[in-house]
Amino acid sequence: MALGWVDDQGVDDSSAVAVLDRPAPQAPPPKLTRPRRVARRLRLARADLIAATAYLSLAVLVLSGQWLDPHRGYLIKSGQDQTMWEWFFAVTAHNVAHLENPLGTLLQNYPDGVNMMANTAMFGVGVPLTPVTLLFGPTVTFVLVLTLGLFGTAFAWYWLFSREVVASRFAAAVGGLLCGFAPAMISHANAHPNFVVLALLPLIALQLIRMTRRAGLAKELRRARRNRDAVVLGLLVALQIALGEEPLLIFALSFGLFALVYYLHTPKTGLRALRAVTPTVLIAGLITLALTEIPLWWQFFGPQSYRSIDHGTMQNDLKALFQFPSESLGGMVAHGQNVAINPTEENSYFGWPLWIVVTVATVLMWRERVVRAAATVIVVFSVLSLGATLMIGKHDTGIALPWKRLENVALLDTVLESRFTMAAIPAIALILALATQRALDYWKVSATDWRPLALFAALIFALLPLTPTILPVVQRPATPQFFTDGTVRQYVSGGSVVIAPPPTPPDARALRWQVDSGFEFPLAGGYFVGPTGSDKKGRYGPDDRPTASLLMKAQRANTIPVVDDAARAQALADLRYWHADVVVLPPTDNGDTLRLTVDRLVGFPAKYVDGVWLWDVRDLVRS
Template sequence: MTEILTQVETTRQAESTSTTTRPLRSRLRPHPADVAAVVFYVGLAAFVLARQWKHLGTGYLVRSGQDQTMWEWFFAVAARSLVHLENPLSSDLQNYPLGVNLMGNTAMFGISIPLAPVTLLFGPNVTFTLALTLGLSGTAIAWYWVFSRHVVSSRLAAAVGGGLCGFAPALISHTNGHPNFVALFLLPFIALAVIRLGSGARPVRDGIALGLLIAYQIFLGEEPLLIYALAFAVFGAAYAVSRPRAAFAAAKRSIKGFAIAGGLALAIAAVPLWWQFFGPDSYRAIEHGPVGNDTEAFTSFPTSSLAGEPGSAEFSMNATEENAYFGWPLLILLGLSALWLWRMPLARAAAATVAVMGVLSLGTSLTIGGWDTGIPLPWKLISHLPLLESVLESRFAMGCLPAAALLLALGTDRALASAREGQRTTTLLWVGWLAVALLPLAPTPLAVVQRDTAPSFFADGTWREYVTDGSVVTVPLPSPENARMLRWQTEQDLAFPIAGGYFVGPAGSEDRGKYGPDDRPTALLLASAQSSGQVPAIDEATKAQALTDLTFWNADVLVLPHTQNDRVLRETVQQLVGAPAKPVDGVWVWDVRALT
C-alpha cells in the first residue's frame, strides 16, 4: 500500500518536525475545525439520546426489547465484581446456580470496568446511556482524526467521512440496545496501525501499539473486530491488485510487527479468551438461522431518520438490526463516486470493499423484496467456518461503512479542490448530491418510554424476609422475552441470585449457544401455562419434577408479579407446591424453604 504508507510516514515526519519547531503553547492549541467537529459529533450523539438523558433512571429505549435491561445488568455486575474483588468473567447472580460466562456474553469490560465508578455512583442506567453517547461520538471523532491526518487534506471532507462512520443507520439502530456495535472508536486506529507496520520503520513500537489496540478491542467487542478485520482484509487485497509488488514488500516488512502485535494481544487476552471458549458455562457457536439482508434493505431508509418512519425498515430482523438501509440516494452517490475516482487505487479498493461486504451481508441466498430467489451466494461457502458461524450475516453490511466513508471523503476533498481550481460546477453538483444523500439519513431522537416500577415486594426490600442463602424464582422465570426481574434485582444492588435470565449460554448435550437458560421442565411448564392461558394437567410425576427443579435452583421463594394470565399461573404453582399463595406487597409469594 505504497500510497497509504507514504502518506502515513510523511504525516508522521511532518508532525515530528512541527513538534520540535513550534512553541508549546501553539502545539497545545487545537485547530478550530477539529474543535467544531468534536462539538458537532458530541452534540449529535446527545441529540440522538436526548430523551434518554432527559429521563435518566426512568427512561427505557422502547426499541431495545429486553437488551437495555441486560446491558444494565452487565454493567452493574462488573462494578460489583470490583467492589467485592470477585471474578468479573463469571457470575451466578442469574441462571442460578450454574451462572453465566460473562466473557462469552460481550459484557464490554473495556467500558464496564473503567466506568464502574459511574455505575456505583449513579447507577447502570447512566453508564448505559453514557456508553452509547461516547460510542457514537467517539467513533465519529476517531475516523475524522484518521481521515483528516492521513487521507484527505480538507477537514470538511474528513468530517463527512467521520460522520458517516459514527452516525450511519446501522450504528443508530444498534444504539437502541447494542453498545458493543456502537463503541467502534478503536477500529480506525487498528487499521492505521496495520498500515504503519507495512512501512517496516518501527516494527517493535508499531507492533506493540497494534497489540494493545487489538487486546482492548477484544474487551469492547469481538464481533465488530471480526467484521471490520474482514472488511480491511478485502480492502487490502483489492488495493494489492493495483500495487502487487509494493503490497508484497509491505507484507514482508510487517511480519515482525505482526508477530509482536499477536503475541502481545494474546498475552493480555489469553485467560479471558480461554474462559470464554473453554471455561465454565462456555458454549459452542450459536445458531441464528438465515438472517441475511434483503436487497431492498440497502435502498430503503432506516426507522430513526428524517426519511424514515415506523415500518420503513420492514426488511430488518428487528429494530436493533437495521444493518444496511443506506438509502437509494447514497447508493447512487457511492456508485458515481467510484466511477469519478476510479483512477485512485484507494477509491477502487473502497468500492470493492463495499461490494464484497454488501454481498456477504445478503446471506446464503439472494432475497429481493421478501422473495427468496434461491440463488446461492458466497456466504453459503464460508458460513460454517469457526467464529464466522456465530455472526449475524446481515451485520457484514457494517463493514461497508469505512469504505463508503472513504469514498465520500475522497470525493468531497476532490470537489473542494475543484472549486479552488475554478471548476465550481463540479463542486456544486457534488455538494448538492451529498446533501440529497445524507440529509434523509440524518438521525432523529430515539424513542423512549417510562419503565415500570418494581413491585413493592422488591422495591421496599420485603424480599429479605423470604430469602436466606437461596435464590428467588419468579413465575414464569426470567427469559429473553421478559427480563424485568434482572432490573428489579439490580435495583436491590444484586443482593440475591435468580433462576433463569437473559444471556447466552450452553444448552443441550452439545452445548450449543442459546439465548436464555437451558430450560428445566418446570420452567417450560410455567411458560406454557402463561402462553396458553390454561392450567396444565398436573400429576404426581409433575409435582416431583417441580420439587427436583426447585431444589436444583435452591429456591427460597417463588414470586408471581402481575403479568399475563397470572391467575392461571397462580393456580398452576399452587398445585405444584401443594400450598396456596400469599399476597405480599403487590405480588403472590410461596415460601418454599421448607421444601428445598
C-alpha cells in the same frame, strides 16, 4: 497540491491517493517559528474541536429521550436488550467492588451461572465505569456508553481521514459523520453498545497504515520503532477484544480485503510492506495474547462456555440495502416494507440516493487505488450480508449466494451475516471524503467551478434522508417494593429466587429487579448466552425446565393446566434443581392464572407481600 492528491511515487497505475504506502518522511520537516507553530496548531485544533462538538451534540440529541429520564426511561426498540446490558454493567461493577471474579457469575441462571466472557459484557467500558455505575446506576452507564460510542466512532474515523487520507478537515468530517451515525449505528444504539463503541477500529487501521508506510525506511529505523509499534497495536487489539470480538473480526476481514485490492496492481510494493510489518504484527499478537489469555481461555473453555451459536437465518433482505432506516428523516416519509431482522439490526438501510452518489463518485475516481479497494469492500461485504440465498421483500428466491459456502466456517458461524454491511460503512465514508476533497480542490482552482456545488448538492441528496431522529423512549414499570425495601432478604437463605415464570430472553424484567435489590439474591433462569446439550452449542437463555415451560404455556393461554402428581413431582424436582428458597409472582399478564397454577404445583396457597405473591418453599425443597 493538497495532501492526498499528489501523485504516488513508483505506482504503476498513476493513482493520485496513496493511503497505505505514502512514504514516511526520512527527515523531520523544516522548523517553523514558534508563533507560526502555535497558530498552525490552533487552526487545526479549532477544526478538530468543531468536529468533536458537532459529533457529541448529535449523539446527545439522538439519545436525548433516555438522557431526560435516565432511571425510568427505556429505549422501547431494544426489546429486552437494554435490560440485559444494564445487568452486565451492574454485575461487573458489583464484582469489581466486591473483589469477585468478573469473568463468571452465579447471580443469573442459578445454580449453573453465566460465563460473562462468552457474553458481550464489554469489560473494556464496564470495569473503568464501575464508579459511574455504583454512583448513578447502570442505566446512566448504558446511555453514557452509547453516547460516547457514537461520538467516539465518528471522531476516530474523522481523525484517520484527516491525518491520512484528505487535507480538508471538512472532507474528513463528512466521512466521520457517516461512520459514526450511519443507519446501522443508530439502529444498534437502541440496544447494542458493542456495535456502537467502535472507536478503536480506526485507530488500529491508523496504526497499521503508519507501520506500512515505514516499510520504506531503513531497517535500523524500522527496528527502532518495532517494539513501540507492536506495543501500541497489541494494546489496541486487546482493548477491542474487551469491547467486542465480532466487530473486530468483521474489521479484520474487511481491512485485509482492502489492503489486498489496494496492492493488487503493485504486488512488489505490497510484498515489501508485508515483509516489513509482519514481525511487528507477530510481536503485537503475542502481546495481545499475553493480555487476553486468561479471559479468552475462560470464554472458550471455562464454566458455561460454548463452541458456537446458531442464530438461524439472519441475512439482509435485498430491499434493506436501498430503503431508508426507520429512525431517520427519510424513514419518517418513506420507510418502505419492514424487512429488518428486528429494530436493532437495520444493518444496511443506506437509502437509494446514497448508492447513486457513491456509484457516480466511484466511477469518476476509479483510477484511484484507494477508491477501487473501498468499492471492492462495499460490494463483497454487502453480498455476504445477503446470506446463503437471496431474499427480496421477505421472499426467498432460492438463488444461492457466496455465504452458503462460508456459513459453517469456524468463527464466521457466530457472526450475524446481516452485520457484514457494517464493513461497508467506512468504505463508503472514505469515497465520500475523497469526493469532497476533490470538489474543494476544484474550488481552489476556480471559485466559479460548478462541480463543487454539484457535489455538495449530491451530499445533501444522499445524507439528509439518513439524518437520525431521536430514539423513542417509554417509561418502564417501577420495580416491585418487595425487591427494593429489603423484604426479599427475609425469604432467601442461600438459595435462589424463582420468578413465576422464570426470566427468559422475551421477558427479562427480573434482571432489573435483581439489580434494584442490590444483588441480594441469585435468579433462576435469565437472559444470556450459554451452552446446551453435549455438543455445547450456544443458545439464548437457560435450558427449558419442564415447570418453567408449563408456567409459560399457562400464562400465554390464560388457562390453568391439569396439575397431577407427576406435575407436582416435576415441580419439586425443578425447585430442587434451582435450589429455590422462594417463588415470586410479580404483577404480570394473566397473573391470577399463574397464581392458581403455582398453588396447585406446590400444594399450598400464595401469600401477598409488598406487592407480590410468593410461596416460601424452603421447607418443601429441603424435606
